Amino acid sequence: MESDPIAPRVSPQVPGDASQDSERDQISQNLEAVLDFYSREDQKISGSQRALERVSLAIGKPAFLGFILLFVLLWLGVNLSLRGLGRPAFDPPPFFWLQGLVGLGALLTTIVVLAKQNRLSRLAEQRAHLDLKVTLLTEQKAAKLIDLMEELRRDLPNVKDRPDPEAVALQQSMNPDLVLAALDEEIQTDLRLHRHGDEAEDD
8 A cells, every 4th residue: 555645744752852842831831921920010000100211211311411411501601692792691690590490300300210210119029029939939849859859768778778967957848937037137137236336436
């Protein structure tokens, strides 16, 4: 019986292909989860916040600095030229109107930058919480793996069973509350030492 030349040829399944496909699927799921997270956060941004961030993007460019310098130079040049021609300047030295405009611009710029930084700080805090959860979960998995390895070592007849205090300690999962309490105590100790150091310098 002749083989059909049109029929597709099925390549034999290589054992490594299945693991590679599983790894690619896991990577795709992780990427989708990250993209979904940023998409949800982007949808939470209000219209006013978007407008402020567009303004902050514009004022953060070098061209904006050049515009400000050009504006100040033109303002000074026009007023000094009018004064040199014997005409009344609309903002004579010491240029109170210019100082007011620059001060108002600096205040608005500060508000715009702080509004964007507050949102980015909240986003960074969420990422930090997620990193902490992943770290704790990884630590629990590592402790479970050590526990399984120790159990396997005890059960294998050809492996000499010996006490390993370090492995026993690592088998215990870390308590997040105790870790946070120890971290808080260390921070408070550092603050007290820093405060005492400042008081000693003042004396």
